[in-house]
Amino acid sequence: MAECKTRIGIMGGTFDPIHIGHLVTAEAVRIEFGLDKVLFIPAANPPHKQHAQVTPAIHRYIMTVMATYSNPSFFVSPIELERPGPSYTIDTVRALIDQYGEKSDFYFITGADAIADLPTWKDIDELLGLCHFVAATRPGCISMIDAVIRRFGAKGRQRIHRLSTPELEISSTDIRERVKLGRSIKYIVPESVEQYILKEGLYRS
């Protein structure tokens, strides 16, 4: 009888703050790919944002827990926060394989912008052997994602998937800017996250 592997989604991000674009995407991939769970993994020290000012990890972690709490398939992992140095996905995936064993298949969930940079990720060839990638996309980005898939040949075709998701023009950058300007972020982030941002005075300056 064929062995049934647990399917685990990995939603990595800075989550500064987490917003409904992240949540809608993770849920769409969970359903489409039959994932048993999705791990949200806030990055401690994102390699691609080394020079940017990032909110202390504890705030980003708490907001991620608040945002995902009501979905029984969503979990938050502090794995990258507990590890010193830059948060490379290859290290995270190796650690998750140690934790969950070989009986799990991993699906790393990204937006279209992140997939464009995939060729520059640390140990990307090995990483593609260890996990699948799902690029949430909209019609305008399909050719760019297909170019990335072609770049990796057969491994790209087997391991990189794309999924059309609702177009939500939301970014954490825009949310931080809105808070700074005193504009509403209602419905762009879950209510608990909105309350937390206001209570803690995040993103005001």
Ligand code: ATP
């Ligand atoms: P920032 O504006 O600070 O760069 P961000 O909104 O892009 O942040 P991240 O935490 O950097 O959020 O992103 C984590 C992951 O979520 C990335 O793979 C990114 O492509 C994806 N993502 C971000 N915003 C959206 C969105 N609106 N819809 C779908 N995926 C998204």
